[in-house]
């Protein structure tokens with residue numbers, strides 16, 4: 333199992349390097365975030381040994397119980413899934429990063445709880461780049477106004493944007509999502525004279541395309557840890573691409 337994980341990680345690292353090279357980018361600009369949802373702590377520890385310290389989880393409760401189980405390690409947690417206001421206090425306690433901010437209520441609650449804990453949190457704003465009604469994230473044309481409100485929250489270290497592209501084999505439609513993200517990033521940079529460096533986009537099925545479109549964080553689960561035949565999968569019933 334451990335050596336399979338090492339093989340998988342090495343293969344992803346190579347594909348990241350190749351995609352970066354094709355795009356004329358430095359592969360060091362692209363962070364690989366292993367997404368360990370539904371996978372056991374033993375697998376997380378095996379990938380920690382390969383040099384990865386921060387792991388992505390999409391459910392607060394699962395992330396929190398893994399954080400408790402692995403509390404005596406140096407592992408850090410990125411919460412990458414939708415967060416309800418009433419669970420913000422847990423995230424404030426254990427997470428290093430939250431990639432799915434799209435509500436001012438959640439931002440305010442996180443900030444309050446973080447201040448009380450004496451902690452800070454790296455934050456990405458989630459954008460619904462595919463215009464699917466069932467997806468979380470802000471519509472692209474609401475992102476600028478939303479981000480103007482975030483400066484009120486001192487404990488939030490707002491770094492950039494995150495998205496889930498359309499779940500499809502049609503590369504042109506996936507690219508269109510990533511182009512929307514680059515456009516929103518440009519708009520924010522124009523307004524602020526820079527910043528907004530983080531673009532978290534790309535998963536097992538589309539991370540190479542995302543890198544070609546400027547991704548600085550790719551969130552890869554199944555291509556590292558194996559498929560999730562689990563009702564907790566992000567898209568229940570959907571086959572891995």
Ligand SMILES: *Cc1c(COP(=O)(O)O)cnc(C)c1O
Pocket residue numbers: 367369390412413496535536537551552553554555566
């Ligand atoms: C599960 C998940 C991923 C990783 O998906 P894979 O297809 O397993 O690579 C990335 N981002 C989010 C928000 C997820 O929930």
